[in-house]
Amino acid sequence: MKSVLQTFAVLIVALHCSVCSAQTVEEWTEANLDSLVKLYMHLHKHPELSFQEEETSKRIAAEWEKAGFEVTSNVGGFGVVAILKNGDGPTLMLRTDLDALPVKEETGLEYASKVTVTNEDGSKTGVMHACGHDIHMTNLVGVARYLASCQDRWQGTLMLIGQPAEERVAGAKAMLEDGLFTRFPKPDFGVALHVGSDIAAGKVGYRAGYALANVDSVDITVKGRGGHGSAPHTTVDPIIQAAELVVALQSIVSREVKPIEPAVITVGSIHSGTKHNIISDECKLQLTVRSYSSEVRQQLLEAIERKAKAVAIGHRAPPPVVKFSEGTPSLYNDDDLTAKLSSVFVRTLGVDKVEQVDPVMGAEDFSLYGKAGVPILMYRLGSVSQRRLDQLSMAGRTPPSLHSAAYYPDFELTLQTGIATMSNVALELLPRQ
Incomplete structure (x- = not known):
């Protein structure tokens, strides 16, 4: 039975459907960016470690429920699953991770994390979103809001998951073992993005085949x-x-x-x-x-x-x-899905903003959804402004890598690019019949 809040949210979505359908996703994102930036800053200030994402999980669940999704919490720990059915058609899974890292933030930003935790040995460590999961979460909230308010533009089932414990490569396994693809529809496609510190904000990168180790x-x-x-x-x-x-x-x-x-x-x-x-x-x-x-x-x-x-x-x-x-296991981007969605990226951003990237030896448990029989694609989202990259290059320095205490994204352009590409991916894979 839907909550009163969820029913009210669905009515609001219906009222705004015709207005949104006249907008491009870029126009919608520009009009709604302020509230998403506030959410991003909140998530950045309040990071939680793997297996401890209780408050983060609650916030993401509330955001998706407010957008009109049917939400189930505590799947495989603090995992969240949100479903929005919009007629007959395929099921698309979009995933974000929830957890942060035991890193003391040294960015000097006004909204920097000041969170500390006590380790088992009594020592203390800082906690920060040094791997961009706060961008991933905010992005998927924006995508959820846009697609929920534009249901006349797509058809099928949209499945969002907020996955815990990615940094421990344990959250996907936990969610699958808790019935992710039996309690909920098994998706026809799975798509996720991950920020990159070496790609300019406003650009995306992709790789067919082996992408992560x-x-x-x-x-x-x-x-x-x-x-x-x-x-x-x-x-x-x-x-x-x-x-x-x-x-x-x-x-x-x-x-x-x-x-x-x-x-x-x-x-x-x-x-x-x-x-x-x-x-x-x-x-x-x-x-x-x-x-x-x-x-x-x-x-x-x-x-x-x-x-x-x-x-x-x-x-x-x-x-x-x-x-x-x-x-x-290693992450293998489905060849056919990658070919199809790379065209979406080019149509959305222009050919000069889309690049093929090299495989890397980092790891991602998003791979497990592919091993479970779902065609998947994880693409890379540029997160550092070209101006900042140029300044670092002139100084003979490389940008701080992910997991660095000094890493931070230029969030506005990064979010605009992520929401535009992922929303258009959904429109491509869930076409109106």
């Missing part, structure tokens, strides 16, 4: 036998083993994987010991592993475990403990 996190505990630093012959030194292992791991990519296959093994953390003259009992390493094909992914993981065990055998040490976690 498989990612796996690996924790290795190298075992030894501790003792006094003056008597290493009485010990089995785990730090020496770890040093050998770091070098051995690099030979996997350089000597075991075909040179034409992308692969990365990075040791991001190594910890052992407590004092200068104490040889410890163990050393802990943390790795991130990236690839594209499932075959190379399995090859890398098998080789990592093999190398770790081989080093231990060479030192007559106990076997290491190797754990794999936080994995997600």
Whole structure:
């Protein structure tokens, strides 16, 4: 049963339908930008970490319900699903992520996040939307408002999802396991965007095929036998083993994987010991592993475990403990869908504002919707003004990357471009019969 608020929202939508249909999406966005900017600033000031997106989820759910959607909350944690049925036709899923990062903001902006959280060890860390999810959310609220108010321009079912825990590559899995494609219509298409700090605001980039990588996190505990630093012959030194292992791991990519296959093994953390003259009992390493094909992914993981065990055998040490976690498959943009929607981008922005981009070794669990049988496309949304990019280039600097404490988007042009492209994508995929 619809709430009174939702029923009232639907009536308002109907009253404005004929007015909106006379406007282009660009004209509509320009007229409604102020309220969207206020929403963006609110979301930027109030970031929440993965699995903690309670207030963010509530706000997005309220915005979509106000626009006239039937909203279900707490899907796979703090996930939100919003449905708007508008006659017979295909189902299109549009997705935004909700979570922020444990990064202390250093942009100096008036609306900068001042949120801090306490970690399990008692330390404190700042929290900010350093990956642009606040832009993604605001964008999809704008798209929702526009399409709900212009139902005479499209036909079918619009499915919006607010996904938690993307930064932990766990939210898509949680929503799917909670019945995303059984409790709700399984979409015929799935589309999302992601900001890019290296593309000018006002532009978009796209890539058919592999666009983002498989990612796996690996924790290795190298075992030894501790003792006094003056008597290493009485010990089995785990730090020496770890040093050998770091070098051995690099030979996997350089000597075991075909040179034409992308692969990365990075040791991001190594910890052992407590004092200068104490040889410890163990050393802990943390790795991130990236690839594209499932075959190379399995090859890398098998080789990592093999190398770790081989080093231990060479030192007559106990076997290491190797754990794999936080994995997600590579993102493959459907070839036909990409070809179709790249034409939409060109019609919307002009050929000079649309570019093919290189694949990257970052990861995105939006890929799981594709693995579930839905043709998907994630495209990149420029977010830094050309003027700012030019200034940085003249100074010999590159723009702050995503996840940087200094990253921020030029939000007005970024939102205008995102709402225009994504709304026109929906009009293309949900045509009026």
